[in-house]
Amino acid sequence: MSDNNIEPGSAPAPHNTLLAPLRRVRGVLIVSIILCLCIMFLGLPLWFRAPLIIVILVGTVWAAAVAEDEEAASKPVKKEPRNEMAGVTGERLADMLSDPMIVFDHQGTVLFANASALEAFQSLEKGTALYLRFRAPEMHALIQGVIADGEPRSIDYFERVPIDRWYKALVKVLRNAQGKPELFVLLFRDQSETRRIDRMRSDFIANASHELRTPLASLLGFIETLQGPARNDAAARDRFLEIMQKQAERMSRLIDDLLSLSRLEMRAHLAVNECVDMTAVLNHVADTLTPLADGLGIAIERQLPDHPVEVTGARDELIQVFQNLVENACKYGQGGKRVIVKLGEEESETASEAVASVQDFGPGIAAEHLPRLTERFYRIDVETSRARKGTGLGLAIVKHVLARHRGRLVVRSQLGEGSTFTVRLPRRK
Numbered sequence: 001m002s003d004n005n006i007e008p009g010s011a012p013a014p015h016n017t018l019l020a021p022l023r024r025v026r027g028v029l030i031v032s033i034i035l036c037l038c039i040m041f042l043g044l045p046l047w048f049r050a051p052l053i054i055v056i057l058v059g060t061v062w063a064a065a066v067a068e069d070e071e072a073a074s075k076p077v078k079k080e081p082r083n084e085m086a087g088v089t090g091e092r093l094a095d096m097l098s099d100p101m102i103v104f105d106h107q108g109t110v111l112f113a114n115a116s117a118l119e120a121f122q123s124l125e126k127g128t129a130l131y132l133r134f135r136a137p138e139m140h141a142l143i144q145g146v147i148a149d150g151e152p153r154s155i156d157y158f159e160r161v162p163i164d165r166w167y168k169a170l171v172k173v174l175r176n177a178q179g180k181p182e183l184f185v186l187l188f189r190d191q192s193e194t195r196r197i198d199r200m201r202s203d204f205i206a207n208a209s210h211e212l213r214t215p216l217a218s219l220l221g222f223i224e225t226l227q228g229p230a231r232n233d234a235a236a237r238d239r240f241l242e243i244m245q246k247q248a249e250r251m252s253r254l255i256d257d258l259l260s261l262s263r264l265e266m267r268a269h270l271a272v273n274e275c276v277d278m279t280a281v282l283n284h285v286a287d288t289l290t291p292l293a294d295g296l297g298i299a300i301e302r303q304l305p306d307h308p309v310e311v312t313g314a315r316d317e318l319i320q321v322f323q324n325l326v327e328n329a330c331k332y333g334q335g336g337k338r339v340i341v342k343l344g345e346e347e348s349e350t351a352s353e354a355v356a357s358v359q360d361f362g363p364g365i366a367a368e369h370l371p372r373l374t375e376r377f378y379r380i381d382v383e384t385s386r387a388r389k390g391t392g393l394g395l396a397i398v399k400h401v402l403a404r405h406r407g408r409l410v411v412r413s414q415l416g417e418g419s420t421f422t423v424r425l426p427r428r429k
Contacts, residue, residue, distance in 0.1 A: 100167075100188040103174075104130055108143055111183065120188070121159070130186070139169065143186075146171040150181040157188070166191045204376050211254050211377065211391070215247035257393040260320070261376070264400040272405060275428055276315045277308040278354050282341055285322040289330065293339065298330045303342040309354045310428040317401045322356070324394040325421050329360035336361020336418055345427065352429075357422040365413040373411060374399040 091112065094101055100117035104110050108130045118124055124133050130143055134157075142155050154170040167188040174183040222240045230236040286300050293300050311318075322341075329339040340359040345352070365373070365380065372378045377392035395409075402409055406426055413419035 099190070102130070102186040104143075104184050104186065106147055106181075108147065117188070120165070142169060142171060143184075146173065146184055147181075150175075156191070164192075166195045200376070208254075208258060208377070212251060215251045218247045219244055254391045254393075257391045257397065261393055261397055261400065264317070264397065264404070268400065268404055270404075272313045272317075274312070274314055276311050276313045276318055278311055278318070278343055278356060278425070279304050279307070279309050281315065281318050282322060282343055282356060285319060285326055286341055289323065289326050292327065293330045296330055296334055297337060298334060299338045300326070300330075301338055301340045303340060305343060305345075309343060309345055311354050311405070311425045312428045313405045313425070314401075318405070321398050321401050321423065322358070324398050325358040325423075328394060329358050329362075329419075329421075333360025333362030333418060335363060346424075352427040354425045354427050355422060356425075357420055359418065359420040361418040364415040364417055365411075365419050366415060367413075370411055370413065374409070 091114075094112070094114040095116075097114055098116055100120045101114045102110055102117050102124070103112040110124065110126055110128050110130060110133075113121075113124055113126065121133060131140060134140070134143075136157065138155050139157060142153060145151075146153055150173050152170070152172050154168055157167045157169040159165045159167060168191050170187045170189070172185045172187065173181045174185060176182040222244050226237060226240055230240060282304055283302070286302055290300055326339060326341060333339060338361060340357075342357045342359070344355045346355050369380050374395045376396045378395075379392050398409060401407075402423065402425075408424045410422040410424065411419065412422070
């Protein structure tokens with residue numbers, strides 16, 4: 001038995017397509033046939049019947065044509081789906097990656113390198129051999145190993161040119177339809193910042209331990225002496241107790257600065273919203289440190305406006321910043337006999353800033369030391385710093401406070417002429 005059902009998606013029969021418009025006007029067609037029959041049997045003259053029948057037939061054909069046009073217009077037009085990925089190539093996507101990426105073949109020839117790779121590795125070009133660009137033995141072993149067995153692997157890789165960078169180099173395998181290695185992708189993930197932070201953390205722990213161990217060893221030594229040979233020596237006991245007090249004060253200052261730095265790091269993500277008058281802050285700092293400056297033979301000169309200069313911040317933290325800067329200027333700039341504390345305001349198209357500076361006229365700082373001044377425990381002269389009761393953490397604290405306040409520290413120094421430490425803070429809107 002045959003099946004007359006039309007399968008979904010199959011084309012309709014041709015006669016169905018031709019008769020479809022007539023079905024839509026079948027009422028008009030029936031009326032037209034009846035009219036034609038009536039005209040033929042009414043006995044009208046031939047010259048009248050013939051044109052009338054022709055008009056009726058033409059009208060019927062016209063009605064069928066209109067119905068066909070309406071049917072065609074009612075059918076939904078099938079639109080081709082828009083290809084959103086048209087024009088997006090693998091090369092364009094790879095160039096958007098911040099990590100260097102290199103594609104190479106079984107001979108170690110570079111087939112593609114993204115923009116980050118071309119920027120990071122000089123002399124790297126398409127068609128060159130990886131072995132010629134990366135000459136480190138560990139890199140050769142990485143490339144040869146993955147080509148030999150097709151297994152992904154990674155190494156830590158150090159690149160010196162154009163600047164020192166640490167990378168995690170990983171090789172991935174692109175396989176063909178049969179599962180065999182066809183191409184290889186070499187990726188470099190920059191680990192330089194992570195390593196720098198790890199090194200700073202290790203250095204910090206080592207330096208903090210050393211700074212605490214030195215006065216602690218001194219205290220233990222004097223205690224042992226006082227318990228033994230100097231037990232009954234009053235003069236020695238008084239001298240040793242004075243030294244012990246200084247060492248204990250040094251430990252106390254160091255612990256205070258460590259705790260202060262820790263608190264700043266814990267609050268680094270918290271916004272500051274207090275209205276702070278920088279004129280009042282600098283006057284307070286100058287008043288507080290005047291006795292210290294007088295004892296060192298230093299005059300603190302103030303060049304401050306009479307009106308408030310307001311910033312958004314934490315008043316106590318900003319006082320700590322300028323106490324560190326002014327105290328350093330007094331201690332390390334003694335040859336100049338004066339320290340200038342200045343405050344001004346600067347306007348530009350993009351920013352409105354309060355600009356405060358502390359200037360000394362001491363021996364100055366060599367250029368090679370300037371980039372490292374805000375590192376923890378970094379000292380230009382260790383013995384001089386300790387003799388002047390420095391912990392090596394003051395400028396690190398300054399850096400953390402200014403980072404929280406969206407401020408900047410600019411240091412300018414000339415050997416034999418002195419140094420100027422300038423703090424720029426956004427003004428309160």
